[in-house]
Amino acid sequence: MQEARYQLSGRVRASAAPPIPLAAQWAAEYSPTAADPLINLSQGVPGAPPPQAMLDKLADATRDPTTTGYGALAGDASLRLAVADNVERVYGPPAQEDFRVTADNAFYATMLALAEPGDEIILPTPWYFNHQMSLEQLGLSLVPLPCHAPDFLPSPKDCIDLISDRTRAIVLVSPNNPTGAIYPRELISRFAVLAQARNIALILDETYRDFVDGPPHHLFAKTDWPAYLIHLFSFSKSYAIPGHRLGGLIASRTFLAQVSKLLDCIQICPARPAQRVVEWAIGAMSDWRDGVKHELQSRQNVFRELLEGVDGWEVATGGAYFAYVKHPFEGVPSQKVSQYLAARVGIITLPGTFFSPPFDRIDEDRYIRFSIANVDEATLRRVPARLKRLNELWPTLPH
């Protein structure tokens, strides 16, 4: 079989393979049974589909021939209005009343609009691997801002030392992926002040925002946010529609004009059927979203308690979809533990190494991300027995 004989980008060849399929492969060795099914806690996926009323509306919107056609580059105007109203409801009345656009792939487009190869982006670690991969692929220099146990919060003071002439942005994700840490409002404010003082962008990814109580921060309501803020949001999790690929970004008009050039080439327009329905769902599904929020909050508590019953396993941080779990095996890399979790006891997770630059000390590589949103509580209750089984098996496993 003939293979490609043309040259490929060195950057892209050097960049890591997608981690989710890799983790799924580890489970190939596991033989699931009815009593012991495979439990997939790797990719963050909504545990339940959207309510029937939304599925019906999605079907109606899709049957309408107008949604088969191209739409506005920036997203349908009525959806953008609905998002604007929602921003006001969630964060308080914004100081300026403008600047909204919808898109998926917002992080990629944002990075392209902000920075050129050699420019630096500050990313707290553990990071979301698609952020790290994107920077690598675009030739942008990733400057890690290490966050440590027990709370995994980034330090603005540490961040100051990392800022150089080539720094273009600081990226924050709250609730965090992978740690689940929910950044305090005051912490987000301090990063905002820092970004504004140094004329760099603060990129705030709030994909999991709707699963947290109260306004996540006061930037929209109380600061000149267009000067420094680029706000990323996804409709995948709040509306349980990751298969529709719809997200959004909120930023200054200056920035949106530039990012629009990129989005014109990357996507022409966002996929349309879901746009029409999300416009409705933002208001109509707010009780449903609150229900999911309470369910996830309760599940975080349940999971923490469940792990208290297992020797050596402990939830370090947790929030929204994720629990960041400390494993009991000193001197063993998290990837090894994740592999055995999948292969021997049928739980697919993502090891901390997937979210981190190489660790200085093996002790730091002790965390594993469990996406506890993926399954119902009954399934989650199967986890402790599996972890105990791994503890028992451990001395017999090849290392």
Added chain:
Amino acid sequence: MQEARYQLSGRVRASAAPPIPLAAQWAAEYSPTAADPLINLSQGVPGAPPPQAMLDKLADATRDPTTTGYGALAGDASLRLAVADNVERVYGPPAQEDFRVTADNAFYATMLALAEPGDEIILPTPWYFNHQMSLEQLGLSLVPLPCHAPDFLPSPKDCIDLISDRTRAIVLVSPNNPTGAIYPRELISRFAVLAQARNIALILDETYRDFVDGPPHHLFAKTDWPAYLIHLFSFSKSYAIPGHRLGGLIASRTFLAQVSKLLDCIQICPARPAQRVVEWAIGAMSDWRDGVKHELQSRQNVFRELLEGVDGWEVATGGAYFAYVKHPFEGVPSQKVSQYLAARVGIITLPGTFFSPPFDRIDEDRYIRFSIANVDEATLRRVPARLKRLNELWPTLPH
């Protein structure tokens, strides 16, 4: 109002604004009436929605909760199989039987996977502006390969002189956007031989393939295509679903492994509801597609004849969606003519300047793209009277 105070990518700032919204603005001066409505022949859009059976299936697929969830990074396996069968039907049995993936934004991802800033991509002119914009945004050097009237076909001989150590790819679009030129099979073969001899990629964009008779080329059936070919396809036009944003690329396994890393970051997975339905539509809608093909072929003939009745206006090339039309006004840039077409006689088109580097001689800037797929034949029949009106008005217009 506060504007962004952070820095933006110089590349992106220097790149052109999206052309379609710009052209739409020219029509703001036009006052449409029931007798003289605005005729939008700018963006290439399907003139009619897909058939009701497909709309119904889209609705059913969308109502099914499984399509709200993430799918495979490379596209759903069953769709990929259906595409593989279709490739065999359209092009003849391929020498190798593998290597398919679906994605939208395939050009952007392909360019990122192939090349780094400073690398060169050979692009025949007139080019598709989203290709040119993508290269600009990614810092890739665009090497124009000029194609000339009357047939606007690229010359492999001219191309040889443009190849350097940094050349990574030659991009061909057939049927062409904007000229509508349908590249002869032998011409495509010659470029394939050239790409293979020089170890560079041949990127072949066949978005409009289904509107042309017979196999578009013999590369899949008769050559070691994985060695040099990257084949891009969109489901937007063949299935009249641009609003669903679904496309695909076919290439060697080597290449797909790299491009998957990018697609994981840019889109995670392609939007799902349409995937399930396209799988069905590839086979079930083949008569419908043939009907659209015949309709477009007939419309190309009708439009050519219609323009024969108008002084000075002439179809230079035409195929699939587009007619590339020579305007009668010597020494006047195409953009000026397009502006007046929109503002004074209510026809939105895209001027040749949007598809070209700056012209050496003003005489070359004489072409305008009419997307004649957009409207029904009755609407198309309104065009000659409008062009005649512009001819009459012309001496009175400010220049």
